[in-house]
Amino acid sequence: MAMSTVTLTVHVDEIERLFREHNRALVAFLQCRLSSLSDAQEVAQEAYLRVLTMDNREEVGSLRSYLFKVAGNLAIDRLRKRKVRSDFAAAQPGDEAEGETTPVHHAIAVEQVAGLRNALRELPAKASQAFVMHVIEGRDFAVVAQTMNLSERMVRYHVANALAHCRAWMDEKEMP
């Protein structure tokens, strides 16, 4: 009894340190995977809980690697569930009335959209298309690769390029 209490205490300290040192990176990693900050924060919470309640601490080498592994798997589960839900939604009759008369939903920043369009125009056609399909439409690399008849590696290359280019473009515009 006494032994296990001691182990758990050490373990809690370790998790506290992990949280302090790596929580920001963990959330960033999960946001990258899930494309949503709130989902990322939720999954991170769940991952800490899993690590906290694990009963095989001695079998695991680096607790940090373990935390990211657990979080990564939870993210995959969540993406799978999300896909089931969106397939279900896609099968429902569509609702085309989207309030076209009001410009309210342009509030994101009309100028930024215009800037983005210009930035995308400066890119090779393949890069802008891969970017729009993956980042804006949310299609998997595999789907983009198939549609564009490219390897997934090339799609990733184009998306990364376009992403850096557009982000840099927006940064320039944000300067006063």
Added chain:
Amino acid sequence: MAKTNPDDILHVAADWWVRLRAPDATDETVDQWLTWTLEDPRHLATFERINEFAASLRSLDTVTHRSLVRAFMRPAAPSRRWLPWTAAASLAAMVLGSAGYMGWAHFAPGTTTQVYNSAIAQNRDITLPDGTQVALGASSTMTAQFSRQQRRIELRNGEAFFQVVHEPSRPFVVGAGAISVRDIGTAFDVRRTGERVTIAVTQGRVEIADLSQRPGEARRGSLQVSAGQLVSYDPAMSSMTVGSIAPEQATAWRNDRLEFIDEPLSVVVANLNRYSNRPLYIADSDLDKLSYTGSIRTDAIDGWLGALPQVFPLRVNKAADQVILSDAKNAVRR
């Protein structure tokens, strides 16, 4: 050895971003990424900015989303470059640009000229003598001059959609200010707002020439444009931009919906005024340049006006016979 240039960090961060998103990313990749984030505080910060940027793009409004997808998902990239103005490039356009145009101005014998007008808020369908179908937008004016050698339309103001009966021996040419559009078996839409012109091709191809020529300046080139492409001519810059547009978007006005892609507010207002019995005015010229993308129902302009201050920093003052748009900042100061 750490990279210090912010641009380099941005590229590396973007590269990590796509690698981590790949379904086959290994635990080792994640570990390497983590090591990279610990090398320099800017690394994680830059990665977070990429995340944030990507998230904002996933939550775009429907109209913007659709217009971006339409603009960049086409297999054939729009050509953005002027074709060089050489004899080889286009002899036909040369004839059209100089002799042909002058000839028309002189009203050659055997030419019939007809003027077509439409009232505010009234679109009008017209069949020309050659069978060409024209849908003339509200408050628009065009003249048609037909001879045995040529069919020439001049769009003086407003918008028109042409479904041209192709005659190889008798070109069909639409002039709109400094721009001329020559049909090569086509349906296309031309919108003229003052000297600003947009051309949307819904079928076939057209050749567009810029006829403006300043003293001492070489003549500008011509541009071939095909279905699905949108050309905007900006008189201030004397430049043309090529983008993409879906056919139903180009002719949405025929179903009481005006669509705008990156158009200055002044252009949006001028076109709405063709459909509104209560004209809109922009009081402060700094509002002219605000860029608008979206669609507006011509039978619900009031609703659109009501929501406009949420998008742009402006105030809407409605009077019985007019609507004034003014800068929100100036309004406070007054």
